[in-house]
Amino acid sequence: MSRIRHRLLHTRLGATLAAACLLFTSWSVAAPEPAAALDPFTGYLMAHFTGESATGEQIYLAHSTDGLRWTDLNNGSPVLLSTVGTRGVRDPVLLRSPAGDRYWIIATDLRIASGTSWNDAANRGSTSIVVWESTDLVNWSAPRLLNVAGGIAGAGNAWAPEAIYNPATGDYVIYWATNSARDGVTKHRIWYVRTSDFRTVTAPQLYLDRGTGQGIIDTQIIEVPGSVGGYRYYRASADGHITIEASNSILGSWTMLGNLSHLGISNGTGGGNVVEGPMWAQFNGRNEWVLWLDQYATGRGYLPVTSTNLGATQNFRTRSDFNMGGTRKRHGSILNLTAAEQSRVLDRWGSTVPVNRIQSYNHQDRYVRHANFDVRIDVNPSPAQDAQFRLVPGLAGGSAHVSFASVNYPGYFLRHYGYDFVLAANDGTTTFAADASFRRVAGLADPSWTSFQSYNFPDRYIRHYGYLLRLDPITNAQGRSDATFRVTS
Structure with missing residues (x-):
């Protein structure tokens, strides 16, 4: 047995x-x-x-x-x-x-x-x-x-x-x-x-x-x-x-x-x-x-x-x-x-979604990455795949939104939890789908860049604070810079 x-x-x-x-x-x-x-x-x-x-x-x-x-x-x-x-x-x-x-x-x-x-x-x-x-x-x-x-x-x-x-x-x-x-x-x-x-x-x-x-x-x-x-x-x-x-x-x-x-x-x-x-x-x-x-x-x-x-x-x-x-x-x-x-x-x-990195606007040597399932911006992330994501159609909101699928942890996505960000396995719930979905909008600090608006808290955006990713309302110039990113290869 x-x-x-x-x-x-x-x-x-x-x-x-x-x-x-x-x-x-x-x-x-x-x-x-x-x-x-x-x-x-x-x-x-x-x-x-x-x-x-x-x-x-x-x-x-x-x-x-x-x-x-x-x-x-x-x-x-x-x-x-x-x-x-x-x-x-x-x-x-x-x-x-x-x-x-x-x-x-x-x-x-x-x-x-x-x-x-x-x-x-x-x-x-x-x-x-x-x-x-x-x-x-x-x-x-x-x-x-x-x-x-x-x-x-x-x-x-x-x-x-x-x-x-x-x-x-x-x-x-x-x-x-x-x-x-x-x-x-x-x-x-x-x-x-x-x-x-x-x-x-x-x-x-x-x-x-x-x-x-x-x-x-x-x-x-x-x-x-x-x-x-x-x-x-x-x-x-x-x-x-x-x-x-x-x-x-x-x-x-x-x-x-x-x-x-x-x-x-x-x-x-x-x-x-x-x-x-x-x-x-x-x-x-x-x-x-x-x-x-x-x-x-x-x-x-x-x-x-x-x-x-x-x-x-x-x-x-x-x-x-x-x-x-x-x-x-x-x-x-x-x-x-x-x-x-x-x-x-x-x-x-069958379509292969390209692998991307997410670059910070005001710390351009830093990229979004997961580390021990927490999410931050970092310089030269290692291993490199920790900073690689596929921007797939939103788990909630469909093609009008995106979700960040991990490359080295299939089935895992960036999601907010208590307004903090973690890398977590999709549990199939509607709450998870909503927490892991975002609308791409023109960059709050520079319209040639990108910001990501929350699906279920549309008054909040992804931003870094102390290099850690959060979901926050954006009320000033510092916040607009922290909430602006570039999707790059």
Whole structure:
């Protein structure tokens, strides 16, 4: 169980699913319908979290054009924040409806960064998962909790949720890991429920139990078009090894094909390169698949292994021609994107905002910087990134305002607190957004420079006083000089 304390899950949804049947709203069994293709896929979108930092357990996105080399979106900052449950999420899953008209993100409701111990998280944690919903992949609903494990006797948690559309029943199977006692043994097992709307679910049923004392948290299913390798579905599970199974029915029987021990890869039992969080994807336009594995034991991040025939584990090979981008990517999921989806995503989060420094008007050798999360103006700030910010659209007030996003602390912004300035993690509240938003106006001391007017206290401006940044009313020439800055590269 000690290994469990180092990990939490990810998983992803069969992003390549494309069935013609629309979403059913009842529990009635529907006859399988023939597969129908969405528009051709041209890119890839990864949802992930980054770790146990103040903003690491939130939703991050990355984009790829080839499925192996990734670029962080939103300048490496989170795109969605959980404001429900534990106010943190891990192991996000991206899911598209078969008709391509609705999307969901589901994730573990857990925030270790708040001080929660792994023991408490596993035994007295949330039995809910967090759900976001969208019709266009870029505008998302507020997060909501969905209690999937509450019906399991003695359930301690609900970790690493996954979901997949099941054409045999016309609804979705959500599956996840819960730590509970069964037959006298307490460990993590995989359970499932069915849902048509990600708002109500059936009673939980046991899905996967390896027997003896072996717990299992990470498991993920991918649907393979044309049943390449002999099966329609393949499942990768971190159960001591990275075990590969196959089936023609999501809720039917599964055939064990083997594991990746021939590559020196295991989940601990087999030693070698110890990994977790298997994450499937199919390469666009060809019968080749990649299974990403998180090398958590060494902290090296994801490693891809690829195959053109999943029907035999000996077909997998490791790859070195990949790049994971600037942020560490933990337990996520990959959605294959159509051209229209890719365009919307990149229009929303793909633009790179330039890095700037904020120069003082009356102390032109000094620049705004954060130091131990306090904010001041300083000469030759070191490290240099402490004085580098991206002026992004205001967290409140939109494009009419700006917010100062830290370069070396993604997800952190300059905000006033008691009229003093600090560098703080965005907590998703309206108060934070208002405190971190400012209107750019002509410089109070020199109109060719810039001053920054508070969004929620418009009679106050950012100014330095004793070299420390404050939010003050400006009433004299000294104040006007102190409140004037230049945005420079």
